[in-house]
Amino acid sequence: MNSHWLKPSAWTLSCALMMAAVPMRSAHAQDNGATDIQKVVPQGKLPGQLAPYYIRSGEGERWLVGGLVATLIARGQDTGEMFETAILTGGRDANFPQHTHARSHEALLVLDGEVEFWLGNGHYVMHRGDYASIPPGTPHALKMLSHRTQVLSWTTGKEVGPLYKALGQTYAGHVQPEKVDPTIAADLKKKAEATADVRFDARPLAKGTPQRVQNATLPEKNVPYVLAAGEGQRMVAGDQLFTFLGDQKNSDGRFIAVMTEGPPGPMIPAHYHEKHTENFFCLDGLMTMRANGETLTVYPGDYVHVPARTIHAYQLNSPYTRFVGFLTPGLFESFFRTLGDKYDGYVYPQKPLPFRFDRVLAKINELDLKLVESPAPKK
Numbered sequence: 229m230n231s232h233w234l235k236p237s238a239w240t241l242s243c244a245l246m247m248a249a250v251p252m253r254s255a256h257a258q259d260n261g262a263t264d265i266q267k268v269v270p271q272g273k274l275p276g277q278l279a280p281y282y283i284r285s286g287e288g289e290r291w292l293v294g295g296l297v298a299t300l301i302a303r304g305q306d307t308g309e310m311f312e313t314a315i316l317t318g319g320r321d322a323n324f325p326q327h328t329h330a331r332s333h334e335a336l337l338v339l340d341g342e343v344e345f346w347l348g349n350g351h352y353v354m355h356r357g358d359y360a361s362i363p364p365g366t367p368h369a370l371k372m373l374s375h376r377t378q379v380l381s382w383t384t385g386k387e388v389g390p391l392y393k394a395l396g397q398t399y400a401g402h403v404q405p406e407k408v409d410p411t412i413a414a415d416l417k418k419k420a421e422a423t424a425d426v427r428f429d430a431r432p433l434a435k436g437t438p439q440r441v442q443n444a445t446l447p448e449k450n451v452p453y454v455l456a457a458g459e460g461q462r463m464v465a466g467d468q469l470f471t472f473l474g475d476q477k478n479s480d481g482r483f484i485a486v487m488t489e490g491p492p493g494p495m496i497p498a499h500y501h502e503k504h505t506e507n508f509f510c511l512d513g514l515m516t517m518r519a520n521g522e523t524l525t526v527y528p529g530d531y532v533h534v535p536a537r538t539i540h541a542y543q544l545n546s547p548y549t550r551f552v553g554f555l556t557p558g559l560f561e562s563f564f565r566t567l568g569d570k571y572d573g574y575v576y577p578q579k580p581l582p583f584r585f586d587r588v589l590a591k592i593n594e595l596d597l598k599l600v601e602s603p604a605p606k607k
Contacts, residue, residue, distance in 0.1 A: 265278075265279070265280070265520075265535065265536075265537045265538055266500075266520055266537060266538065266539055267520070268280055268520060268538075269520060269521070269522050270282055270519045270520065270522050270524070270532070272284060272287070273287075274288065274289060274300070274301075274302075274303065274306050275306055276305055276306065277305060277306070278306070278307065278308040278535055279306070279533075279535070280519045280520060280532075280533060280534055280535060280538045280540075281306070281532075281533050282517075282519075282524055282526070282530060282531065282532045282533070283301045283530065283531045284527075284529075284530055285527065285528065285529025285530055286299070286402045286529065287299075287301075288300050288301040288315070289303070290398070290399040290400070290401070290402070291392040291393060291395075291396035291397065291398060291399055292396050292397050292398075292399040292401075292405070292408075293324075293392055293395045293396035293412065294322065294323070294324075294395070294396075294408070294409070294410045294411060294412045295318050295319065295321065295322030295323065295372075295404060295405075295408045295409070295410035296316050296317065296318040296322050296323075296324065296372075296404065296410075297316070297317040297318065297399055297401065297402075297403070297404050298314050298315075298316055298392040298396065299314060299315040299316075299317065300312065300313070300314050300389055300392065301313050301314070301315060301531045302507070302531070302533060303386075303389050304385070304386025304387075304389060305386075306533065307386075307505065307533065307535070308505075308535065309385065309386040310384070310385070310386075310505060310556050311382060311383060311384050311385065311483070311505075311507075311554070311556055312382075312383050312385070312386065312388055312389040313380065313381065313382050313383075313507070313509075313531070313554075314380075314381045314383075314389065314392065315339070315378060315379070315380055315381075316378065316379045316380075316381055317376070317377070317378050317403065317404055318372045318377055318404050318410075319372065319374075319375050319376060319377070319404050320372060320373060320374060320375050321371065321372065321410055322371070322372045322377070322404065322408075322410050323369070323370060323371040323372065323410055324369060324370050325369055325412060325417075325428055325429075326346060326367050326368065326369035326428065326429040326430075326431065326433060327367070327368070327369070327426050327427060327428045327429060328364075328365055328366060328367050328368070328426070328427050328429065329362075329364055329365075329366075329383070329387075329388060329425045329426060330364055330365060330425055330427065331364055331385060331387060331425050332364060332383045332384050332385050332387055332388045332425045333361075333362065333363055333364055333383065333384045333479055333480075333482055333483070334362040334368075334381060334382065334383045334384075334388065335359065335360065335361055335362065335381075335382045335383075335473075335474060335483075335485055335554070336354075336359065336360040336362065336370075336379055336380065336381055336382075337357075337358075337359050337379070337380040337382075337473075337485075337552060338354045338355060338356050338357065338358045338359075338377075338378075338379055338380075339356065339378040339379060339380055339511070340356055340376060340377060340378040341356070341372060341373070341374035341375075341376055341377025341378060342354070342355055342372070342373040342374045342377060343355075343358075343370050343371070343372055343373060343377060343379060344370065344371040344372075344373055344438055345360065345368070345369070345370050345371075345438075345454070346367070346368060346369045346370070346433050346434060347360060347362065347366065347367075347368050347452050347454060348366055348367060348368070348452045349434075350439070350452070350454065351433075351434040351436065351438045351439065352438050352439050352440070352441050352454055353373070353438045353439070353440050353441065354441050354454065355440075355441070355457065356457060357456075357457025357458060358441045358454065358455065358456055358457050359454065359455040359457075359460075359473045359474075359485070360452075360453070360454045360455070361452060361453050361454075361455075361473075361474050361478055361479070362452055363450050363451065363452060363479075366452045367429050367431075368452075369433055376403070376404075380509065380552075382483075382485075382554050384479075384482050384483060384556070385425070387424055387425030388424060388425055388426065389424075390420075390423050390424040391420040391423070391424035391425075391426045393423075394416065394419045394420035394422075394423050394424060395412055395416050395417070395419075395420050441454045441455070441456045441457075442456050443455055443456055443459065444456060444459035444460075445459070446460060446461055446472065446474065446475060446477075446478060447477075447478060448477060449477055449478075450477065450478055450479060450480050451478075453478070455473055458471070458574050459471075460472050460473050460487070461475065461570075462570070462571045462572070462573070462574070463564060463565070463567075463568030463569060463570055463571055464568055464569055464571040464573075464576070464577060464581055465564075465567045465568040465569070465581075465583060465584070466493075466580045466581060466582075466583035467490050467491055467493060467576055467577060467580035467581075468488060468489070468490035468493070468544070468576060469488070469489050469490060469571065469573070469575065469576040469577075470486055470487070470488055470564050470568055471486065471487040471488075471489075472484065472485070472486055472561075472564070473485040473486065473487060473552070475558065475561050476558040476559075476561050479558060481557055481558050481559070482556060482557055482558060483554055483555060483556040483557065483558050484554075484555050484556075484558040484560065484561050485552065485553070485554050485555075486552070486553045486555065486564065487550065487551075487552050487553075488550070488551055488552075488553060489512075489548065489549065489550040489551075489575075489576055490544050490549060490576045491544065491547055491548065491549075491576060492544055492545055492546065492547065492549075493543065493544050494543065495516065495518070495541050495542070495543040496541050496542060496543070497541060497599055498518065498539055498540065498541040498599075498600050499539070499540070499541065499597055499598055499599050499600060500536075500537050500538055500539045500540065500598050500600065501536050501537070501560065501596045501597065501598065502536055502537060502596055502598060503536060503557070503559060503596045504536060504555055504556060504557055504558075504559055504560050504596055505533070505534065505535045505536055505555065505556055506534040506540070506553060506554075506555050506560075507531070507532070507533055507534065507553060507554045507555070508526070508531065508532040508534070508542065508551050508553055509530075509531045509551060509552050509553075509554075510526045510527060510528050510529065510530050510531075510549075510550075510551045511528060511550045511551055511552060512528055512546075512548060512549060512550040513528070513544065513545065513546035513547070513548050513549030513550060514526070514527060514544075514545040514546040514549060515542055515543065515544060515545060515549055515551060516542065516543040516545055517532050517540065517541070517542045517543075518539075518540060518541045518542075519532065519534060519538055519539070519540045520538055520539055520540075521539070526551075539600055559596055560595075560596055560597075562591075562594070562595060563588065563595050563596075563597060566587050566588055566591055566595065567584060567585065567587060567588050569581065569584070
């Protein structure tokens with residue numbers, strides 16, 4: 229993959245001028261392991277150790293679990309044991325039986341198709357873009373209702389990913405088999421309970437007609453909830469719309485989930501974080517990402533892992549680009565609330581609002597944000 233620096237726009241240059249008022253530290257003069265991780269060139273595969281990397285759509289470690297294909301795109305050993313991410317793909321009637329996680333917080337985002345979902349005492353139908361937050365100890369189950377359904381599962385810690393290995397078998401395919409028994413044997417469930425943070429619940433699931441997800445607000449504490457596509461706490465900065473699907477109070481500070489969407493624009497200034505990890509999963513459109521000097525073109529379904537101290541930046545390239553970010557721990561919430569303004573709309577503004585980066589600069593020492601000098605563009 230060819231690497232190149234994009235030419236700076238007037239917006240980028242104006243930001244650079246504002247940054248000049250802030251002491252910036254060289255990327256080559258950091259401690260706490262920053263120098264080492266900033267030398268890592270991201271590769272398109274699971275690294276097996278904490279490192280920046282990317283995974284193309286459909287790739288990853290794949291397991292066939294009943295009627296589901298579980299594609300792991302982030303495992304505990306790849307993320308410093310902070311979180312794991314799996315894409316669950318299946319056809320109609322593929323399911324995952326009712327279970328709980330004692331220590332792990334799970335978040336689900338429907339990527340495609342239709343899902344019947346049980347969460348605590350709730351019974352729902354979820355469509356593309358719907359989100360669910362599942363705190364530890366919450367019973368939940370899902371059943372896929374359409375012929376091709378995909379769900380992104382994000383879990384804290386390192387104890388949920390191993391259940392797919394315990395329940396399933398390695399799988400070379402990229403889509404679910406045409407015909408497969410969705411039942412998971414009792415002995416495999418016991419094996420998973422012995423090796424992963426999971427307990428299966430044999431109580432019958434609620435019957436009747438599930439409720440279409442309509443909730444539009446975040447709760448004020450860490451409780452189970454579902455959120456309809458496009459809903460959440462919306463903020464705007466310039467021409468980009470940020471929507472909190474979950475903030476720190478919904479996860480006891482363990483992570484935040486933010487949807488970002490907008491039109492083509494300049495590359496944001498290169499930066500890194502000392503205390504939290506960012507993850508980018510492209511849903512629509514086209515992005516460019518820089519990570520430790522490597523330039524990546526990011527398409528829908530692609531995933532980029534940016535651990536703490538990795539120098540990175542992103543750019544939206546298509547008329548409508550949308551990506552979801554999971555940031556852990558959730559301390560970077562203050563950045564979005566400092567930069568953005570509350571917004572009632574559901575699409576990015578056609579006329580960009582003033583970009584208030586001056587607010588960030590005024591609080592730079594309170595934010596986990598380290599700006600770095602942009603290198604000169606290559607000719």
